[in-house]
Amino acid sequence: MDNLFSAIPSSLPDELFQDILNTDAVRVERIVSRGHVTPEGDWYDQDESEWVMVMKGRATLMFEEGRREVYMEAGDHLNIPAHQRHRVSWTDPDQDTIWLAVFYSGN
Amino acid sequence: MDNLFSAIPSSLPDELFQDILNTDAVRVERIVSRGHVTPEGDWYDQDESEWVMVMKGRATLMFEEGRREVYMEAGDHLNIPAHQRHRVSWTDPDQDTIWLAVFYSGN
Numbered sequence: 001m002d003n004l005f006s007a008i009p010s011s012l013p014d015e016l017f018q019d020i021l022n023t024d025a026v027r028v029e030r031i032v033s034r035g036h037v038t039p040e041g042d043w044y045d046q047d048e049s050e051w052v053m054v055m056k057g058r059a060t061l062m063f064e065e066g067r068r069e070v071y072m073e074a075g076d077h078l079n080i081p082a083h084q085r086h087r088v089s090w091t092d093p094d095q096d097t098i099w100l101a102v103f104y105s106g107n
Numbered sequence: 108m109d110n111l112f113s114a115i116p117s118s119l120p121d122e123l124f125q126d127i128l129n130t131d132a133v134r135v136e137r138i139v140s141r142g143h144v145t146p147e148g149d150w151y152d153q154d155e156s157e158w159v160m161v162m163k164g165r166a167t168l169m170f171e172e173g174r175r176e177v178y179m180e181a182g183d184h185l186n187i188p189a190h191q192r193h194r195v196s197w198t199d200p201d202q203d204t205i206w207l208a209v210f211y212s213g214n
Binding site: 001003021023024070072074075079104105106107 | 156
């Protein structure tokens with residue numbers, strides 16, 4: 001058994017992406033951000049849909065359509081259909097933000 | 108956007124099972140326990156595999172094989188392959204235990 005809040009490197013020059021579960025049907029990923037954001041002008045445009053929750057910390061997602069921003073704290077979750085372009089526009093620089101993401105095919 | 112820790116009924120005569128996401132590929136479920144356990148002698152024997160994490164609270168899972176017990180707290184997660192018989196043998200009666208479960212086909 002593992003713990004989602006454990007084994008976080010003290011140094012985190014880049015965002016940390018780690019598969020927790022990887023099967024034909026679904027992929028569960030832990031992401032750790034420490035002030036990291038998606039590079040300006042870049043958008044995630046994913047073939048898979050993603051259900052994502054903030055487990056700890058604070059972050060803002062931006063969606064390309066309407067440049068809509070969504071502020072997220074622990075427990076907040078939303079579903080991002082495949083090819084809905086989005087970016088991480090802010091994460092708290094003063095603490096770790098831990099995300100749980102579930103990637104799957106279809107919408 | 109919803110929050111996994113919100114909208115928990117004050118009265119909880121039975122465990123609460125709620126779909127958060129339900130697609131052909133995956134089902135994400137929130138479960139809230141308040142001292143509830145699987146009835147003595149009953150086992151979950153599921154056609155789908157289940158990745159499960161305790162989000163809040165404390166619980167013990169028991170697996171039929173070897174009667175192995177696993178104590179879980181916030182952030183602890185494990186994967187239960189399809190048809191691995193198991194039951195919830197204890198949840199903290201003094202607080203809510205909130206689970207996140209991801210059900211998927213295959214192992």
